[in-house]
Amino acid sequence: xxxxxxxxxxxxxxxxxxxxxxxxxxxxxxxxxxxxxxxxxxxxxxxxxxxxxxxxxxxxxxxxxxxxxxxxxxxxxxxxxxxxxxxxxxxxxxxxxxxxxxxxxxxxxxxxxxxxxxxxxxxxxxxxxxxxxxxxxxxxxxxxxxxxxxxxxxxxxxxxxxxxxxxxxxxxxxxxxxxxxxxxxxxxxxxxxxxxxxxxxxxxxxxxxxxxxxxxxxxxxxxxxxxxxxxxxxxxxxxxxxxxxxxxxxxxxxxxxxxxxxxxxxxxxxxxxxxxxxxxx
Amino acid sequence: xxxxxxxxxxxxxxxxxxxxxxxxxxxxxxxxxxxxxxxxxxxxxxxxxxxxxxxxxxxxxxxxxxxxxxxxxxxxxxxxxxxxxxxxxxxxx
Numbered sequence: 266x267x268x269x270x271x272x273x274x275x276x277x278x279x280x281x282x283x284x285x286x287x288x289x290x291x292x293x294x295x296x297x298x299x300x301x302x303x304x305x306x307x308x309x310x311x312x313x314x315x316x317x318x319x320x321x322x323x324x325x326x327x328x329x330x331x332x333x334x335x336x337x338x339x340x341x342x343x344x345x346x347x348x349x350x351x352x353x354x355x356x357x358x359x360x361x362x363x364x365x366x367x368x369x370x371x372x373x374x375x376x377x378x379x380x381x382x383x384x385x386x387x388x389x390x391x392x393x394x395x396x397x398x399x400x401x402x403x404x405x406x407x408x409x410x411x412x413x414x415x416x417x418x419x420x421x422x423x424x425x426x427x428x429x430x431x432x433x434x435x436x437x438x439x440x441x442x443x444x445x446x447x448x449x450x451x452x453x454x455x456x457x458x459x460x461x462x463x464x465x466x467x468x469x470x471x472x473x474x475x476x477x478x479x480x481x482x483x484x485x486x487x488x489x490x491x492x493x494x495x496x497x498x499x500x501x502x503x504x505x506x507x508x509x510x511x512x513x514x515x516x517x518x519x520x521x522x523x524x525x526x527x528x529x530x531x532x533x534x535x536x537x538x539x540x541x542x543x544x545x546x
Numbered sequence: 547x548x549x550x551x552x553x554x555x556x557x558x559x560x561x562x563x564x565x566x567x568x569x570x571x572x573x574x575x576x577x578x579x580x581x582x583x584x585x586x587x588x589x590x591x592x593x594x595x596x597x598x599x600x601x602x603x604x605x606x607x608x609x610x611x612x613x614x615x616x617x618x619x620x621x622x623x624x625x626x627x628x629x630x631x632x633x634x635x636x637x638x639x
Contacts, residue, residue: 330571330582337585
């Protein structure tokens with residue numbers, strides 16, 4: 266069975282209208298639901314992919330307590346993804362639910378940022394990723410609590426407490442590893458060096474993000490960049506670490522351009538429902 | 547981690563009740579111990595408050611001295627309130 270979805274007549278029609286921009290599946294900015302669908306995929310895919318990454322630690326963490334912490338965070342994130350993706354399916358109106366979107370989309374259709382798909386590496390790299398992401402996600406959800414879209418506002422209100430805990434826990438580990446032994450410090454520094462180039466993407470306000478912010482549905486991420494930078498600097502200072510040098514930012518996850526890692530993650534995550542489409546347990 | 551100290555965990559199930567011992571966690575320090583206790587023992591809404599105490603700070607009675615420690619209490623039935631007969635016309639006790 267081919268894994269790529271069939272090209273339907275309506276896909277071809279959409280491509281003809283779009284001309285040669287190479288982005289025929291981009292949302293139609295004039296159509297609120299089309300943009301909202303794309304925005305919900307971004308929210309849902311961020312949580313889904315990071316939740317899956319954290320799940321990879323299960324049974325492999327440095328201690329049973331850390332194993333539970335990582336799994337708890339992963340499950341919080343997958344819970345958020347379920348809400349966002351189920352809702353995205355409703356907005357899209359093509360009969361897809363959250364499971365369908367999670368397990369039967371291919372890599373180019375994912376709208377998560379690059380940061381969440383980065384490999385776990387060692388525990389320090391995982392915590393560096395978590396801290397840089399959760400700090401951003403908490404600020405994002407704090408803004409989305411005021412969304413004009415009631416469902417987004419309600420999910421954000423519930424999730425913001427979960428994410429506040431993720432931020433605190435990962436900040437504690439950044440501080441302890443950075444301010445720990447020579448080895449833990451070197452590993453945390455390497456973890457931050459790896460993740461740093463994926464931070465600017467979190468604040469990129471492309472057309473979809475701008476459209477959603479203007480309609481009062483999405484958040485203006487650029488507006489809370491100073492809060493983010495302050496928080497990160499404060500934790501790095503407590504950890505005795507310097508911020509890595511700015512690197513060339515890696516962008517494009519929101520348009521479906523991903524790194525080599527995401528396909529491998531999806532292969533593991535999607536294998537079972539794709540091989541046994543009607544399996545239940 | 548083998549080199550992390552052990553912490554005893556106490557959970558208050560709801561306001562007004564006392565903290566009860568529920569188990570222990572390994573953690574490098576008190577701050578992380580609280581978070582490990584949260585993730586290990588309160589993930590199903592078991593509590594509203596947590597205490598962690600370094601296990602090393604607990605002084606325990608010596609099992610080898612169980613006899614002198616506890617046996618003398620065995621025949622002191624008069625230490626139980628039920629040992630005493632209450633006169634029928636005393637209502638509020």
